[in-house]
């Protein structure tokens with residue numbers, strides 16, 4: 001019998017009956033009875049609002065440079081941000097397909113349309129590269145405080161950055177963000193890709209002059225390879241997706257930007273107007289950072305819920321058992337093979353799991369078939385295209401509404417739910433080649449007509 005963290009599987013299943021559903025690959029949900037309120041919810045993070053301010057200010061300093069080198073951001077003044085849409089026809093379709101109405105209003109945060117790299121990684125990934133660039137340019141005397149950062153778009157700057165390298169392990173989208181941004185500045189970038197990364201992502205990166213190293217194994221092994229490469233080279237920086245607080249802060253800036261968008265649209269968020277946010281979770285940095293940012297603004301009025309594939313429920317497994325990054329889904333016999341390549345992560349970030357376990361309301365798992373069905377339904381009802389990972393938030397509202405014990409515990413009464421904002425974070429999609437997207441839609445439509 002296999003032993004996991006010192007105990008046999010049946011023993012684990014006795015203590016955590018939910019594990020059986022995870023191991024059998026059934027869709028399931030868990031709403032954490034141990035969440036905290038007020039400041040206590042964020043006590044484990046070890047970062048503050050001032051840290052988010054600092055990240056937001058750095059992104060503003062770089063904005064003129066970004067606007068110059070990525071023309072797609074010019075009209076936004078070099079601020080890389082995505083739109084927020086209501087999706088009323090999808091809201092109706094979800095009700096029609098499940099018989100469960102969604103009181104309140106359904107919205108989608110379109111990180112699938114983020115400029116430069118078309119996924120949520122354009123937040124954290126690009127931010128970490130910019131941090132590196134600023135630090136080096138200041139140290140090398142190429143940049144002074146108060147300078148116009150468009151200075152960095154020069155032969156001289158690129159020649160200087162070419163003496164430095166950046167390495168990262170990725171299932172695809174993080175590599176795209178780090179690779180495109182890093183290469184544009186002039187860095188030598190190596191992206192260690194896992195076996196499940198899409199071929200087009202590798203080709204696109206190579207087109208940008210990025211070195212792509214392919215690994216037969218999964219994401220965790222690709223990360224380990226990147227870490228090894230960087231530790232043996234002092235001029236190399238390793239972007240540590242599992243532990244980086246820099247990435248995390250880049251994601252956290254999204255919280256205040258979203259707050260501004262909600263305010264402009266006159267959407268209220270307070271105790272009587274709860275905000276549910278459904279976040280697809282891989283290693284946890286993206287959804288974790290967004291959660292941190294939102295919690296610092298909306299406190300107990302925001303209810304973050306993480307979504308994972310049934311084949312890769314690493315964060316749910318880690319937080320529920322308290323084993324965090326010390327175990328992988330494979331240890332429990334779960335295969336980590338999913339069409340949601342951005343979420344194909346077997347081992348969660350121990351940093352995020354520990355930092356935010358008191359702040360994340362709940363977790364649920366989604367089958368690949370459900371991801372495809374939801375992305376097809378979204379395309380037909382709203383004419384919006386997202387990749388499979390990015391559809392994981394769509395079943396969220398009905399998962400929440402089905403758990404009456406959680407709703408009761410959280411004080412989410414019918415009058416409050418009637419005024420709720422349900423926000424599905426669409427984490428990626430606009431870079432997916434058309435042919436690949438039509439295959440996704442075909443698969444989804446086929447599954448929809450069967451059900």
Ligand SMILES: *Cc1c(COP(=O)(O)O)cnc(C)c1O
Pocket residue numbers: 119120121173174280281282283284285286287342343345387389390427428429
């Ligand atoms: C990376 C990614 C996520 C999740 O972010 P993590 O930081 O890995 O949790 C979700 N969706 C897409 C499309 C992604 O690329």
